[in-house]
Amino acid sequence: MNTPDDDIRWICTVCGWIYDEDEGDPDSGIAPGTRFEDIPDDWYCPLCGVTKADFMPLHEYAAQRAAQNGAPRPRAAQGGVGGPDSVVIVGAGIAGWTVAEELRARDPDRPITLISNDEAAAYTKPGLSMAISQGRAPEDLVEQSGPAKAAELGITLQPNTSVLALNTDGKRLLTTRGPVHYGELVLALGARQRFRAFDGDAAPRITRLNHLAAYQRLRARLDGEPRHVTIIGAGLIGVELAEDLTAGGHRVTVLDLGERPLDRLAPAPLGDELGRHLAAKGVDFRPGISLARVDPADERLKVTLTNGGEIRTDEVISAMGLVPNTDLANRAGLVTNRGILASAQTMQTSDPHVYAVGDCAEIEERSYFFIEPIRRMATTAAAALNGDCEPFEHRPAAIRVKTPSLPIMLCPPDRRLADLGRWTPHTVAEGQRNDFVSRGQLAGYALAGKAVSEHESLYRRVTGRVS
Amino acid sequence: MNLATHDTVAARPTVAPPDVPAFLKTDAAPDLDTVIRRALKPKVIAIDHGEYPADLLHEIGAAGAYRHHLASQNPAGMDIAAAIDDMDRISAECMSTGFMTWCQDAVAWYVENSDNQHLKDTVLPKLASGELLGGTALSNPMKYFAGIEDILLHAEETADGFIVNGNLPWISNLGEHHVFGSIFRVEGDNPRDVMALVHTDTAGLSIKQLVEFCGMEGTGTYALFFEDVFIPKNEIIADPVGPFLQRIKAGFVLLQAGMATGVIEGCIRLCEDVEPRLGHINAYLDDRPDELREALEDTRALVRELATDVHNPDPAYFRQVLELRLAGSELALRAANSAMLHTGANGYLVDAPAQRKLREAYFVAIVTPAIKHLRKEIEALID
Numbered sequence: 001m002n003t004p005d006d007d008i009r010w011i012c013t014v015c016g017w018i019y020d021e022d023e024g025d026p027d028s029g030i031a032p033g034t035r036f037e038d039i040p041d042d043w044y045c046p047l048c049g050v051t052k053a054d055f056m057p058l059h060e061y062a063a064q065r066a067a068q069n070g071a072p073r074p075r076a077a078q079g080g081v082g083g084p085d086s087v088v089i090v091g092a093g094i095a096g097w098t099v100a101e102e103l104r105a106r107d108p109d110r111p112i113t114l115i116s117n118d119e120a121a122a123y124t125k126p127g128l129s130m131a132i133s134q135g136r137a138p139e140d141l142v143e144q145s146g147p148a149k150a151a152e153l154g155i156t157l158q159p160n161t162s163v164l165a166l167n168t169d170g171k172r173l174l175t176t177r178g179p180v181h182y183g184e185l186v187l188a189l190g191a192r193q194r195f196r197a198f199d200g201d202a203a204p205r206i207t208r209l210n211h212l213a214a215y216q217r218l219r220a221r222l223d224g225e226p227r228h229v230t231i232i233g234a235g236l237i238g239v240e241l242a243e244d245l246t247a248g249g250h251r252v253t254v255l256d257l258g259e260r261p262l263d264r265l266a267p268a269p270l271g272d273e274l275g276r277h278l279a280a281k282g283v284d285f286r287p288g289i290s291l292a293r294v295d296p297a298d299e300r301l302k303v304t305l306t307n308g309g310e311i312r313t314d315e316v317i318s319a320m321g322l323v324p325n326t327d328l329a330n331r332a333g334l335v336t337n338r339g340i341l342a343s344a345q346t347m348q349t350s351d352p353h354v355y356a357v358g359d360c361a362e363i364e365e366r367s368y369f370f371i372e373p374i375r376r377m378a379t380t381a382a383a384a385l386n387g388d389c390e391p392f393e394h395r396p397a398a399i400r401v402k403t404p405s406l407p408i409m410l411c412p413p414d415r416r417l418a419d420l421g422r423w424t425p426h427t428v429a430e431g432q433r434n435d436f437v438s439r440g441q442l443a444g445y446a447l448a449g450k451a452v453s454e455h456e457s458l459y460r461r462v463t464g465r466v467s
Numbered sequence: 468m469n470l471a472t473h474d475t476v477a478a479r480p481t482v483a484p485p486d487v488p489a490f491l492k493t494d495a496a497p498d499l500d501t502v503i504r505r506a507l508k509p510k511v512i513a514i515d516h517g518e519y520p521a522d523l524l525h526e527i528g529a530a531g532a533y534r535h536h537l538a539s540q541n542p543a544g545m546d547i548a549a550a551i552d553d554m555d556r557i558s559a560e561c562m563s564t565g566f567m568t569w570c571q572d573a574v575a576w577y578v579e580n581s582d583n584q585h586l587k588d589t590v591l592p593k594l595a596s597g598e599l600l601g602g603t604a605l606s607n608p609m610k611y612f613a614g615i616e617d618i619l620l621h622a623e624e625t626a627d628g629f630i631v632n633g634n635l636p637w638i639s640n641l642g643e644h645h646v647f648g649s650i651f652r653v654e655g656d657n658p659r660d661v662m663a664l665v666h667t668d669t670a671g672l673s674i675k676q677l678v679e680f681c682g683m684e685g686t687g688t689y690a691l692f693f694e695d696v697f698i699p700k701n702e703i704i705a706d707p708v709g710p711f712l713q714r715i716k717a718g719f720v721l722l723q724a725g726m727a728t729g730v731i732e733g734c735i736r737l738c739e740d741v742e743p744r745l746g747h748i749n750a751y752l753d754d755r756p757d758e759l760r761e762a763l764e765d766t767r768a769l770v771r772e773l774a775t776d777v778h779n780p781d782p783a784y785f786r787q788v789l790e791l792r793l794a795g796s797e798l799a800l801r802a803a804n805s806a807m808l809h810t811g812a813n814g815y816l817v818d819a820p821a822q823r824k825l826r827e828a829y830f831v832a833i834v835t836p837a838i839k840h841l842r843k844e845i846e847a848l849i850d
Contacts, residue, residue: 016741016745018740032505032508047813062742080753118846118849162786164790165765165768165769172765174762174765174794176797176845178794179758179761195780195781195782195783201709201710204713207850208850211850217847331769
C-alpha cells in the first residue's frame with residue numbers, strides 16, 4: 001500500500017531498520033505520523049545508533065541496490081513436490097493411476113507427481129457395489145497401498161492433499177499443502193453423485209457413495225446387525241447396492257421416479273424382470289416416488305416420500321447419477337460442458353499443458369463412466385505426454401450389471417441414435433434378449449439371464465456397424 | 468457483570484505514547500486505509516501486549532468494515548468478498564484486530580441469518596456500524612458438533628426463556644456492554660441445542676481473564692462463567708440450532724480467510740522490505756516473497772469465487788470452504804516462517820514485526836477450526 005511516490009518509509013542503510021512515518025518511533029519520543037524530515041537531528045537509529053544521515057527512502061534504496069546486483073538466483077527452492085519439469089497428476093482413481101503406469105512404462109525417467117485428496121490406495125471402484133455378497137471388508141478391496149504403488153512406479157505421491165485452484169498462466173496449483181508447479185498437468189478428478197438439497201434436519205446425513213473412504217464409513221455403520229437402508233435412484237449403482245446390501249442381511253427400499261429399475265438404460269421388459277427378481281430377494285422398490293425430506297427420529301431416520309408416505313430407516317444413500325467434477329477446471333477457465341472438454345487425439349483440454357482423463361473428461365460430447373474406456377483414455381494421454389499419438393476411439397459401452405439374482409449385459413444405443421430406433425424383444429431359449437434396431441441395423445442390446453452368453457457375438461455386430 | 472483482569476503485561480520501559488499529530492486528524496468519515504494508517508499501525512504492539520482497542524474497533528465499524536456481508540445493512544447487498552478484503556487489509560498490519568473484526572462479523576452474521584426480527588431491529592444495525600461490539604462463543608459448540616468435545620453450556624427451559632449454567636474458556640472481543648452468540652444444550656423433555664445472543668452485562672454472568680497468551684493479548688479474551696443466567700426467548704437466535712448452523716457455517720468459516728490472507732500479506736511485505744538489502748543472500752531461502760505472493764493471489768482469487776456462493780447447500784461446496792481455510796493456515800505458517808528467516812536477526816528482536824507475525828500465524832492455524840479439526844472434517848466430507 002506504500003507506493004514509491006509516498007516516501008513514508010526510510011531505511012537505515014547500516015542495519016536495515018525501517019522508519020515508518022505512520023508508526024513513528026514512540027520509544028524515542030517520535031509520534032506516529034511524524035515526517036522523517038521533521039525528526040530532530042539528534043535522533044539516532046534505535047537499532048544501531050547511526051544518525052539520520054545514514055537513512056534514505058526505502059524505494060530509492062531498493063532501486064539503487066537493484067541496479068548494483070542483477071545476480072541470478074543461485075538455486076531453486078527445495079522441499080516441494082512437482083516442478084516445471086514434472087507431470088503432475090491430480091486424482092488417484094483408476095484414471096490417475098493408469099496414466100502414471102502408462103507414462104512410466106514409456107519413460108523410466110520422467111518426473112511424475114500424483115496428488116490425491118485421500119490415501120491414494122489403488123482399488124477398483126466397481127468392487128464397492130458387490131463387496132458384501134463377496135464377503136469382503138472394505139480394506140480387502142485395496143489392491144495396493146498408495147505409497148507402495150508410488151514406490152514401485154518411481155513417482156512422488158502427495159496423499160491427503162486437496163487441489164483448490166489451477167492457474168494455467170503460471171502453470172501452478174494451489175493445494176492444501178501449498179503451491180505446486182507443473183510442466184504438464186493431468187486432471188483425473190472423477191465424478192460425484194448428483195446433489196439435491198433435500199428438506200429436513202437429517203438431510204446432511206444422506207450418503208453419496210463414490211470414494212472408498214465413504215464406503216468404509218457406511219460399512220462401519222452397517223456391519224454387525226441388520227439395518228434398513230433407503231436408496232434414492234434405481235440406476236446401475238442403486239440396483240447393485242440394493243442387491244448387495246440385501247445379501248448382507250439388510251432390508252432395502254429403493255425409490256425412483258421411473259416406473260421400473262434401470263428405467264433410463266434398459267428396455268421395459270428387462271427392467272420389469274429385474275424388479276421381480278429384486279422383489280423376490282426382499283428389496284422394496286417404490287416406482288414413481290422420490291424422497292421429500294429426512295428428519296431425525298430417535299436414533300434412526302424418518303424419510304418422508306413425495307407421495308406423503310413415511311419410512312423409518314437407518315441410512316439414506318443417494319444414487320441419482322454421476323456428475324463429472326469440473327469445478328476446478330471451470331474456475332481455471334478451461335472449456336467445459338458436462339465434463340471437461342478433451343481432445344480424442346491427445347486428451348488435451350483447451351489448455352495444451354492440461355489433460356483430462358476419466359470420469360471428469362468429455363470427448364466429442366460423450367462422458368465415459370466405465371473402466372474400459374477410462375483405461376484407454378489414460379493410454380492416449382500417456383502417449384501424448386511422451387510425444388506419441390494413440391488417439392482415443394469411441395466404442396459402444398458394454399455394461400455388466402452386477403445383480404447376481406439376474407445376470408444382465410447392456411449395450412445401450414449411442415445417444416445420437418437413441419431417438420432413431422426402438423427396443424424390440426427377440427425370442428431366445430432362456431432369459432431375455434432385446435435388440436435396439438435403428439434404420440434396420442443393430443445399434444444396441446439388453447440381455448438378461450442365460451441370454452447374456454450372446455453378448456460377445458452381438459457386441460461384434462454392433463461395433464462392426466459403427467466402424 | 469464481574470470483569471476481572473490479571474496483571475496483564477509486565478511493566479516495560481517505555482516512554483508515554485505521544486499524541487497523534489493534528490495533520491492526521493480529519494473530521495470526515497474515515498476510510499478504512501486511513502483508519503489503519505492513523506489509528507491501527509501505531510497501536511499494533513500495544514494491542515499485542517494487552518490493550519483492547521475499543522475506540523479503534525468503533526472507528527473500523529464507522530469505516531464500514533462490519534457491514535459488507537450483511538445484505539440487510541449494506542447498501543450494495545451481501546458482499547462477503549468485501550468483508551474478507553477489509554479483514555485482510557486490517558490483518559496485514561495487526562491480526563489481533565483482524566481477528567476481532569472477524570468476531571464482530573460473525574456475531575452480526577448470526578443475527579442477520581436468524582429469524583428473530585427483534586434482534587434484527589434492535590441489535591443488528593449497531594453491530595453493523597460498530598457501535599455495539601461483540602464476539603462469538605462457538606468454538607466449543609463447533610468442536611461438539613464435530614465430535615471433538617462435549618458441549619459446555621447446559622440449560623433448563625422455562626415458560627419465557629432458558630436458565631443457562633456452565634463455563635466457556637477463551638471467548639474473544641468481549642468487555643463491558645458487549646454481546647456474543649452462544650449455543651447451549653437444553654435438557655428435559657425436549658432435548659435440543661439452542662443458540663442465543665447474550666449480553667455480557669446479564670445477571671449471573673461473569674467474565675474473567677484467567678490466563679496470559681504469548682501474543683494477541685488485546686483481543687478482549689475472557690473465560691465465561693454462567694450461573695443461572697436467564698436468557699429470554701426474544702434473545703434466541705435459533706431454536707433448534709441445527710438447520711441454522713447449516714445455513715451459516717460456510718460464511719462463518721469463509722470469513723476467517725481474511726485473517727489468513729492478511730497475515731500472509733504482512734509476512735510477504737516483511738520479506739520484500741529486506742529484499743534490497745538482503746536479497747542476494749535471501750535467495751538461498753525457500754518460499755521467496757515472489758513465490759508466496761503468487762500463492763497468496765491464487766488464494767485470494769479462490770476466496771472471491773467461493774464468496775459468491777455462501778448459501779450453497781452442497782457438502783462438496785462446504786468441503787472447498789474448509790479446504791481453503793486449511794490452505795490459508797498452512798500458507799500462513801510458511802509465510803511467517805519465511806518472514807523470520809528473511810528478516811534474520813532483526814526479526815528476532817522483541818516486538819519485531821516478523822515474530823509478531825509468527826505468533827499470529829500460529830493463531831490462524833489453531834483458532835477453531837484448527838488445522839487438525841479441518842483435516843478431520845474434510846476427510847468426513849469426502850464422498
